[in-house]
Amino acid sequence: LPKLPLITGVLKYTEENNISFCMPGHKGGKGLLDTAEGKRIYDNLTSLDITEVEGVDNLHHPEGIIKESQQLLSEYYGSRKSYYLVNGSTGGNLAMVFSAFEEGDKVIIERNCHRSLFNALILRKLNPLYVQNKISSEFDVPLSMDIEHLFDTMRKNPDTKGIIITYPNYYGICTDLKRIISEARKYGMKVLVDSAHGAHFGAADVLPESAVALGAQITVMSAHKTLPSFNQSAFLHAGEGIDTAKTDLYASMFMSTSPSYMLLCSMEYARFYLQEKGMEQYALLAERLEKYRKKINSMEHLHILGIEDKNGDIYDIDCTRFIISLEKGFSGHKLFSYLKSKGIQAEMKDNRNVVLIFSPFNTEEELEVLYKALSECDFESLKEKYVNLKLGEIPQLKLKPFEALNLDKELVPMDSSSGRICCEAVVPYPPGIPILNIGEAIDENAIRLIKYYLENEVTVLGVKDGKLYAAVQKPDSIR
Numbered sequence: 432l433p434k435l436p437l438i439t440g441v442l443k444y445t446e447e448n449n450i451s452f453c454m455p456g457h458k459g460g461k462g463l464l465d466t467a468e469g470k471r472i473y474d475n476l477t478s479l480d481i482t483e484v485e486g487v488d489n490l491h492h493p494e495g496i497i498k499e500s501q502q503l504l505s506e507y508y509g510s511r512k513s514y515y516l517v518n519g520s521t522g523g524n525l526a527m528v529f530s531a532f533e534e535g536d537k538v539i540i541e542r543n544c545h546r547s548l549f550n551a552l553i554l555r556k557l558n559p560l561y562v563q564n565k566i567s568s569e570f571d572v573p574l575s576m577d578i579e580h581l582f583d584t585m586r587k588n589p590d591t592k593g594i595i596i597t598y599p600n601y602y603g604i605c606t607d608l609k610r611i612i613s614e615a616r617k618y619g620m621k622v623l624v625d626s627a628h629g630a631h632f633g634a635a636d637v638l639p640e641s642a643v644a645l646g647a648q649i650t651v652m653s654a655h656k657t658l659p660s661f662n663q664s665a666f667l668h669a670g671e672g673i674d675t676a677k678t679d680l681y682a683s684m685f686m687s688t689s690p691s692y693m694l695l696c697s698m699e700y701a702r703f704y705l706q707e708k709g710m711e712q713y714a715l716l717a718e719r720l721e722k723y724r725k726k727i728n729s730m731e732h733l734h735i736l737g738i739e740d741k742n743g744d745i746y747d748i749d750c751t752r753f754i755i756s757l758e759k760g761f762s763g764h765k766l767f768s769y770l771k772s773k774g775i776q777a778e779m780k781d782n783r784n785v786v787l788i789f790s791p792f793n794t795e796e797e798l799e800v801l802y803k804a805l806s807e808c809d810f811e812s813l814k815e816k817y818v819n820l821k822l823g824e825i826p827q828l829k830l831k832p833f834e835a836l837n838l839d840k841e842l843v844p845m846d847s848s849s850g851r852i853c854c855e856a857v858v859p860y861p862p863g864i865p866i867l868n869i870g871e872a873i874d875e876n877a878i879r880l881i882k883y884y885l886e887n888e889v890t891v892l893g894v895k896d897g898k899l900y901a902a903v904q905k906p907d908s909i910r
C-alpha cells in the first residue's frame with residue numbers, strides 16, 4: 432500500500448460526515464453551494480489555484496482586481512483601508528502590532544491573549560502591562576479582561592501607547608469595547624482588536640457590533656472561523672490614526688509571496704455573502720438557534736448561555752455560538768466525546784463547557800440531531816469531580832518577554848523556584864489563562880496555584896515532573 436498517512440487520515444475523518452458545529456464557517460462547502468456565485472468557486476476550485484499571472488493583480492502590490500476587491504471589503508466594514516491576509520489572524524496580529532507600535536513601546540494587553548499576540552510582543556520587543564482576565568464563577572467560563580483593572584492600569588500608565596483587546600473571546604463573550612475605546616481616546620492610546628472570532632459581527636441586528644464600527648484603530652478578523660471562507664483567510668482593517676504605509680508594509684511582510692487565489696476568492700465571496708444575504712441569514716440563524724437553545728435549556732444538568740446571562744462581566748454574547756455549560760460535577764470533556772460519538776463535531780471543550788460554532792449553513796435538521804443527542808444522553812456517565820477554577824494575582828514582570836526568551840533556562844523544583852524568572856509560560860487547561868508568563872518572577876502565590884491545579888489533575892503546561900523552567904541567571908545578576 433502507498434504510504435499516504437496524511438491524506439488517508441484526513442479522508443477517513445471526512446468520510447465520517449460529522450455535523451460541523453466548528454470552524455470553518457463554510458461548513459464543508461455548504462456556504463459556497465448556497466449561492467450561484469459561491470457555486471462558481473466550488474466548481475472551479477482547483478483551477479482557481481493560480482499564481483500572479485497577467486490580469487490577476489498582486490496581493491503585495493495591488494493595482495487591479497485585488498485592489499478593487501479590498502476596497503469593497505473596506506466599504507463593507509467601514510474601515511479606512513482593508514487587506515486580505517492568507518496567514519490567518521496569526522499573521523494579522525503580527526502585522527497589526529508592528530504597524531501600531533515601535534520597539535520598546537509600553538502596551539496594555541490582556542494576559543490571556545492569543546499566542547500570536549504574545550509572539551508579537553516578543554518580536555516587536557514591547558514592554559507589556561498585563562491586565563487580568565476574569566472567570567465566571569457561575570459557569571467556569573473564561574471572560575474578557577477585568578475592565579476596572581484595565582482602567583486603573585491606564586490611569587497609572589498614561590505613557591502607554593496602546594491597548595490590545597480580544598473581542599469576542601473564544602467563547603463568544605464580548606467586553607464593552609465601546610467604553611474602552613472612548614476611555615482610550617482620552618489618553619490618546621490606540622486600540623487594537625483581535626477580532627479573530629468576530630468577522631460576522633454587525634452582519635445583522637442580533638449580533639454585537641463589529642470592532643471596526645466601534646472605532647478600533649486596527650482590527651484583525653479570521654474570515655474562515657465564522658464566514659464561508661477557507662482556512663487561513665483573514666482580514667486586516669486600518670482605521671483613523673493609523674499610518675497605512677505601515678499596514679501596507681507589515682501586512683505584506685508577514686505573508687507568503689505566493690498567496691492562494693482560492694483563499695483570496697473565498698474572502699471576496701465571504702464579503703459578498705455578508706453584503707447580499709448577511710442581514711437575512713444571520714437573523715434566521717439567530718432565530719433557529721434561540722428556538723433550540725430554549726428547548727435544550729429545558730433539560731436538566733446544563734445551561735446554554737444567552738442574553739439573560741449578560742451582566743457587568745459579560746457585556747454581550749455572540750448568539751451564533753453555544754456555550755453548553757454543565758452543572759458542577761459533570762465533565763465538558765466527556766460531553767464533547769459523547770457528541771462526537773453521535774456524529775457531532777463541536778469546536779472546543781473545557782472541564783464544564785462545550786463550545787459549538789454555527790453559521791447560516793447549519794440547518795434545523797442538524798440542530799435537531801444535537802437536541803436528540805442531548806435528550807438521550809446519560810448524564811450519569813458524564814460525572815466527574817468538580818474543580819473550582821482560580822486565578823491568582825499577576826506576578827511581577829521582571830524582564831520583558833523578549834529579554835527573558837534568550838536567557839539560558841533550567842528545570843527547577845517548584846518549591847525552590849520562588850524569586851526565579853519564569854522562562855516558559857505555565858498554563859493550566861482549563862481555564863487556559865497563564866499562571867506565569869515568560870519574564871515574570873515565580874512567586875509563592877503562583878506555586879500554590881500550580882500545585883492546586885496539579886493536585887486536581889488539571890493539565891498544566893510548562894511544568895515537567897514538578898519542575899518549572901527558570902532562568903539560570905538569578906534576577907539580581909541580570910540587572
Ligand SMILES: Cc1ncc(COP(=O)(O)O)c(C=O)c1O
Binds near residue numbers: 597628665
Ligand atoms: C483569539 C484568537 N486570535 C487569533 C487566532 C488565530 O487565528 P487564525 O487561526 O486565523 O490564525 C485565534 C485562533 O484560534 C484566536 O482564537
